[in-house]
Amino acid sequence: xxxxxxxxxxxxxxxxxxxxxxxxxxxxxxxxxxxxxxxxxxxxxxxxxxxxxxxxxxxxxxxxxxxxxxxxxxxxxxxxxxxxxxxxxxxxxxxxxxxxxxxxxxxxxxxxxxxxxxxxxxxxxxxxxxxxxxxxxxxxxxxxxxxxxxxxxxxxxxxxxxxxxxxxxxxxxxxxxxxxxxxxxxxxxxxxxxxxxxxxxxxxx
Numbered sequence: 480x481x482x483x484x485x486x487x488x489x490x491x492x493x494x495x496x497x498x499x500x501x502x503x504x505x506x507x508x509x510x511x512x513x514x515x516x517x518x519x520x521x522x523x524x525x526x527x528x529x530x531x532x533x534x535x536x537x538x539x540x541x542x543x544x545x546x547x548x549x550x551x552x553x554x555x556x557x558x559x560x561x562x563x564x565x566x567x568x569x570x571x572x573x574x575x576x577x578x579x580x581x582x583x584x585x586x587x588x589x590x591x592x593x594x595x596x597x598x599x600x601x602x603x604x605x606x607x608x609x610x611x612x613x614x615x616x617x618x619x620x621x622x623x624x625x626x627x628x629x630x631x632x633x634x635x636x637x638x639x640x641x642x643x644x645x646x647x648x649x650x651x652x653x654x655x656x657x658x659x660x661x662x663x664x665x666x667x668x669x670x671x672x673x674x675x676x677x678x679x680x681x682x683x684x
Contacts, residue, residue: 506546507683513539513650515679519557521582522672530670533560533582537677541592549592553615553634555675556585562623562670580623584673586656588617588634609640613654621670628670632656640681652677 517537521530535558541551560582592613615634620627636654643649655674 508543508545510540510542510684511549511681512684513537513541513679513681515650515652515677517555517557518676519555519560519584520674520676521560521562521584521670522674523562523670529562530582531561533557533584537679539590541590546597547594549594549611551590551592553588553590553617554585556583557673557675558583560584582621582623582670584619584621586617586619586632586634588615588619588632590615590634607642609642610637611640612637619656619658631659632673634675636675638677642681642683646683648681648683650677650679650681 515537517535519533519535521533523530535556537553537555539551539553541549543549558581562580562582590613592611594609594611596610613634613636617632617634619630619632621630634654634656636652638650638652638654640650641648653674653676655672658671658673
């Protein structure tokens with residue numbers, strides 16, 4: 480009986496220490512930055528207007544206020560996308576309808592990011608891999624040749640942070656931005672959305 484009484488505290492203490500360490504990591508708060516590459520997919524509302532994907536870069540500065548939510552400022556720039564919506568830009572010149580125009584766009588947004596695993600008792604998973612959902616509001620600009628369109632955008636997306644170290648990791652992200660006032664020619668608001676796929680690094684402070 481004496482041997483069993485001594486063994487019980489020895490087995491309980493390590494388990495308690497491990498649980499405390501996992502909980503502390505899961506409760507991380509503070510500042511972070513993200514930077515990565517972007518694949519942009521413009522979307523139009525007319526079937527006769529085609530877009531091809533573009534590539535770009537993104538930079539995000541954020542603060543995780545609690546284990547549940549973070550706020551961030553995001554900048555993205557996508558170029559080399561193409562579209563055949565250039566009729567008005569060319570002045571309806573005969574024979575010019577077979578060309579495409581390069582489409583560049585950039586955006587500044589404020590996002591709220593939520594971490595759903597933090598609401599459930601899965602700290603072992605959330606300790607190193609954290610899925611998230613995000614929604615935001617921002618302003619952007621699209622350039623098509625000499626024509627420029629300013630727009631309001633609402634990005635909605637999801638992704639995952641994979642922490643390879645306490646302060647360093649990688650992220651994968653997918654989103655779609657609903658655009659308003661994105662008329663690229665006089666009579667039609669051709670561009671009404673843009674999807675993005677992102678991959679990059681995240682650094683915590």
